[in-house]
Amino acid sequence: MWMLLQQPALAEAIGIREVLSRLKDQSQPPIVVDTDCLLVPLWHRGDLPSDLDFMPLLMAAISVCYLCTNDTTLEMRSVQYIDNDLCPGNLRSSFRCLESLRIQYLPNLEGFSRHEVGNEMFPSLSSLFVYDCPKLTLPKLGSIKSLTVCCVSQQLVESISSLHGLTKLEMAFSKLTSLLQNMLHNLTSLQELSISGFKKIQELPTDFLIGLNALKFLEIENCEELKCLPEGMFRDCSLRRIRIDNCENLRSLPECFQNLTMLNHLELSNCPAMEGFPSGPNQLISLQHLNIGGTYKASQRLVVLPEGLQHLCSLEYLEISYILELASLPDWLGNLTTLKELKIIECPDLECIPMSMQRLTNLKKLSIERCPKLEQKCEKEVGEDWHKISHIPHVDIRSDWW
Numbered sequence: 001m002w003m004l005l006q007q008p009a010l011a012e013a014i015g016i017r018e019v020l021s022r023l024k025d026q027s028q029p030p031i032v033v034d035t036d037c038l039l040v041p042l043w044h045r046g047d048l049p050s051d052l053d054f055m056p057l058l059m060a061a062i063s064v065c066y067l068c069t070n071d072t073t074l075e076m077r078s079v080q081y082i083d084n085d086l087c088p089g090n091l092r093s094s095f096r097c098l099e100s101l102r103i104q105y106l107p108n109l110e111g112f113s114r115h116e117v118g119n120e121m122f123p124s125l126s127s128l129f130v131y132d133c134p135k136l137t138l139p140k141l142g143s144i145k146s147l148t149v150c151c152v153s154q155q156l157v158e159s160i161s162s163l164h165g166l167t168k169l170e171m172a173f174s175k176l177t178s179l180l181q182n183m184l185h186n187l188t189s190l191q192e193l194s195i196s197g198f199k200k201i202q203e204l205p206t207d208f209l210i211g212l213n214a215l216k217f218l219e220i221e222n223c224e225e226l227k228c229l230p231e232g233m234f235r236d237c238s239l240r241r242i243r244i245d246n247c248e249n250l251r252s253l254p255e256c257f258q259n260l261t262m263l264n265h266l267e268l269s270n271c272p273a274m275e276g277f278p279s280g281p282n283q284l285i286s287l288q289h290l291n292i293g294g295t296y297k298a299s300q301r302l303v304v305l306p307e308g309l310q311h312l313c314s315l316e317y318l319e320i321s322y323i324l325e326l327a328s329l330p331d332w333l334g335n336l337t338t339l340k341e342l343k344i345i346e347c348p349d350l351e352c353i354p355m356s357m358q359r360l361t362n363l364k365k366l367s368i369e370r371c372p373k374l375e376q377k378c379e380k381e382v383g384e385d386w387h388k389i390s391h392i393p394h395v396d397i398r399s400d401w402w
Helices: 016-022 042-047 071-077 091-097 154-160 255-259 307-311 331-335 355-359 372-377
Strands: 002-006 031-034 037-041 059-063 100-104 127-131 146-152 168-174 192-198 217-221 241-245 265-269 289-293 317-321 341-345 365-369 394-398
Touching: 146 154, 307 331, 331 355
Parallel strands: 059 100, 100 127, 127 146, 146 168, 168 192, 192 217, 217 241, 241 265, 265 289, 289 317, 317 341, 341 365, 365 394
Antiparallel strands: 002 037, 002 059, 031 037
């Protein structure tokens, strides 16, 4: 376990070099992060100069080197609770000021304490990061605002529902095949949610976001088997930003997606099976920023742009990228009269610009990158399609990566 000593405490007290020289046990020396910041193994705390011992512990990390085989490492791997056995002396009193805690590579860790609830042991804890602790169950932590859990187990997921004050939740890398109904319902303060690397999940619970009225940002990425988002999932949501990336089997968005009247920013990338945008009446009246397509890692298989996009009445930024089979832009593109910036990247079959582009009088910038056929036709003054875009103040056409 490590504690972080930061300036101004160090700068005003004794200085990093003096701390290093006065530590008794150098078997595991501190790590100098920068000129005013030092990571010190917690078992060194009793060796610190007395004028530094008073400093509150604000950040700690409990970790094991999984490649090491020494006695200390083996003992750490068997730890079941963060209690007096792991934290000797008066160190436990320092936990009362702890704001940030990182726990990782503890395969047998079951909880924070045998005897105390989390609020008593860590009353000030606001940020927690957990990595590869498969047996851990989280206690009730009323002060915690941010939680990141990697290599997620079922019991850890189940215990998240008790963290009522949580505003940010990131869950990554799990072998779970499903998520529980109602697992997030108690997190009424949650504002940001990220789900990444759940490679075996094919669908999300129907009521997954129900009750999360404070949720503003949703990210779903690297969920390779995810095929659909359930109808009704976005009911009564006030989401401002959604990012869906690298979900290669995701085929469609639910019709209720169009009811996200507060949505401002949408990114749909690396979802090659995506068949299009929801059709019908469109209520995405606040959507200003849209990224659609792929990246250099994975291209999008669309042949034409989804017609549903033409009804985005507030759209100001549109990025179309890595749609390798896209041959033309639709005439309805001219309906996006609020558009201020259009970026087209790596669409090698795209050949022409529609005449309707001349109706985009608010368009201030057009970027065309690595679209060889289009580059030739849009060449300044001489290109066949130049007259369609000559009214745009800034036209940037490039064929290289830089």
